[in-house]
Amino acid sequence: MINPVKIIPETWGTLGSAVLTFIFFWDMFRRYCPPELRKYLEKWSSKLSGFLDPYIQITIHEYLGSHLRPHEAYAVVEAYLSVNSSDDAKRLKAEMKRDNENKLILSMDEYEKTTDEFNGVQVLWVSGKNSTSQQSVSLTYFPEPERRFYRLKFHKRYKKMIIESYFEHVIEKGREIQARNRQRKLYTNGHSKSYWSHIIFEHPATFETLAMEEEKKEEIIEDLLSFTKSKDYYARIGKAWKRGYLLFGPPGTGKSTMIAAMANLLEYDVYDLELTSVKDNTELRRLLTETTAKSIIVIEDIDCSLDLTGQRNKKEKSAETETEKGDKKTSRKEKEESGSKVTLSGLLNFIDGLWSACAGERLIVFTTNYVDKLDPALTRRVVLAKNYLEVEGHPLFESVEKLIEEVDITPADAAENLMRKSAKESPKQCLLNLIRALEDVKSKHIMKCTEVKETNNNDMADR
Ligand SMILES: Nc1ncnc2c1ncn2[C@@H]1O[C@H](COP(=O)(O)OP(=O)(O)OP(=O)(O)O)[C@@H](O)[C@H]1O
Numbered sequence: 195m196i197n198p199v200k201i202i203p204e205t206w207g208t209l210g211s212a213v214l215t216f217i218f219f220w221d222m223f224r225r226y227c228p229p230e231l232r233k234y235l236e237k238w239s240s241k242l243s244g245f246l247d248p249y250i251q252i253t254i255h256e257y258l259g260s261h262l263r264p265h266e267a268y269a270v271v272e273a274y275l276s277v278n279s280s281d282d283a284k285r286l287k288a289e290m291k292r293d294n295e296n297k298l299i300l301s302m303d304e305y306e307k308t309t310d311e312f313n314g315v316q317v318l319w320v321s322g323k324n325s326t327s328q329q330s331v332s333l334t335y336f337p338e339p340e341r342r343f344y345r346l347k348f349h350k351r352y353k354k355m356i357i358e359s360y361f362e363h364v365i366e367k368g369r370e371i372q373a374r375n376r377q378r379k380l381y382t383n384g385h386s387k388s389y390w391s392h393i394i395f396e397h398p399a400t401f402e403t404l405a406m407e408e409e410k411k412e413e414i415i416e417d418l419l420s421f422t423k424s425k426d427y428y429a430r431i432g433k434a435w436k437r438g439y440l441l442f443g444p445p446g447t448g449k450s451t452m453i454a455a456m457a458n459l460l461e462y463d464v465y466d467l468e469l470t471s472v473k474d475n476t477e478l479r480r481l482l483t484e485t486t487a488k489s490i491i492v493i494e495d496i497d498c499s500l501d502l503t504g505q506r507n508k509k510e511k512s513a514e515t516e517t518e519k520g521d522k523k524t525s526r527k528e529k530e531e532s533g534s535k536v537t538l539s540g541l542l543n544f545i546d547g548l549w550s551a552c553a554g555e556r557l558i559v560f561t562t563n564y565v566d567k568l569d570p571a572l573t574r575r576v577v578l579a580k581n582y583l584e585v586e587g588h589p590l591f592e593s594v595e596k597l598i599e600e601v602d603i604t605p606a607d608a609a610e611n612l613m614r615k616s617a618k619e620s621p622k623q624c625l626l627n628l629i630r631a632l633e634d635v636k637s638k639h640i641m642k643c644t645e646v647k648e649t650n651n652n653d654m655a656d657r
């Protein structure tokens with residue numbers, strides 16, 4: 195049996211002086227040894243400490259670099275831990291976020307720690323702050339803010355999993371929590387403004403309070419929810435993550451109320467795009483690119499805002515001829531953009547092209563009182579093909595028209611299938627996509643009819 199070593203007072207003294215001597219010589223060595231040797235030794239000492247301490251630490255700072263640029267990752271982690279740490283950590287702090295003045299958000303206080311579990315692996319989160327250096331001489335009277343940080347500690351065995359999967363999970367959940375905590379906004383470009391201004395969006399409408407056919411309501415809710423969950427699906431098929439709706443009906447039938455209910459259901463911001471305030475195509479492009487992800491872009495009364503009859507092109511053409519006569523130097527681009535308003539095909543092309551470049555999900559909702567007025571542009575699907583694909587006549591139009599007679603497909607769904615996934619995709623390919631979608635709807639409809647028939651037959655037989 196090994197006898198435990200007794201540390202008697204004399205041993206303490208010897209040990210103490212040995213440690214001091216070691217520190218002294220180590221310090222001397224660090225100061226005066228050649229840099230190459232020092233680098234070499236430091237490399238080995240860090241390898242040794244890595245061997246002795248199998249834990250990895252990753253720090254997420256509140257600010258990036260020496261600039262006081264807030265680090266987005268810090269805010270995301272803070273949001274994630276505000277939900278995932280509250281049961282564990284004892285000291286929490288409550289803050290009122292600027293974009294949500296009605297709610298206190300809880301997060302871990304400084305120097306608090308909490309554990310989290312992911313795929314059966316435990317990790318430790320620690321919060322801390324770097325106090326500002328006392329010695330630093332400031333030429334201004336503005337004290338440097340304290341730099342807070344979160345530090346994640348985990349066993350090196352899980353490094354790959356943590357970096358590849360856990361961070362993704364933290365960011366996704368953190369963003370969801372941020373979205374829930376933030377107050378939603380209603381943006382508008384009305385009153386001839388060339389920029390978005392916003393107010394807090396607080397509309398009481400929900401799908402529960404909306405009076406409409408229960409079945410239709412369920413269908414819309416399901417469609418919206420499945421849209422929000424289909425990020426991977428849209429990425430896989432190479433389409434921008436977006437969805438279009440056309441709401442039509444007489445005044446006061448709840449179109450605007452439904453948009454509010456949609457925004458409340460999905461917790462999205464709303465951009466009320468007033469097309470009559472948009473000066474030209476360039477401004478439209480800018481306004482659309484400024485919209486954020488998780489938003490609904492609303493274009494109300496589309497029949498009043500746009501010339502949907504196709505006359506616009508003719509008008510533009512004659513204007514162009516006039517201009518050409520007057521001033522041959524005017525470039526084509528200038529002429530194109532000199533149009534004071536936008537055409538439907540221009541708008542749809544913008545949306546298609548721009549959204550492919552904009553990350554995140556967006557819904558676009560058009561409303562109108564007179565669906566008949568939209569006939570040439572939105573409800574006759576082949577015209578949609580003209581708008582989207584810039585083709586006038588195509589051998590496939592006949593098949594499309596025949597299928598459309600047989601099945602019930604919304605213009606928005608037709609448009610969705612007609613949109614080019616990339617500039618390389620040919621009109622033929624897009625039309626084939628639409629035909630495939632129509633055939634899908636048709637076979638589903640046939641299956642449903644057969645099921646109903648069978649149920650009826652069974653009922654009859656029972657009787
Ligand atoms: N289906 C509905 N369910 C619940 N409330 C409704 C419905 N339709 C209308 N309302 C109520 O009627 C009012 C007007 O509705 P809303 O503004 O949504 O109509 P709208 O279709 O957008 O009309 P407009 O074409 O004039 O813009 C709202 O206050 C709303 O609460």
Ligand SMILES: [Mg+2]
Nearest residue numbers: 449450451494
């Ligand atoms: Mg309305």
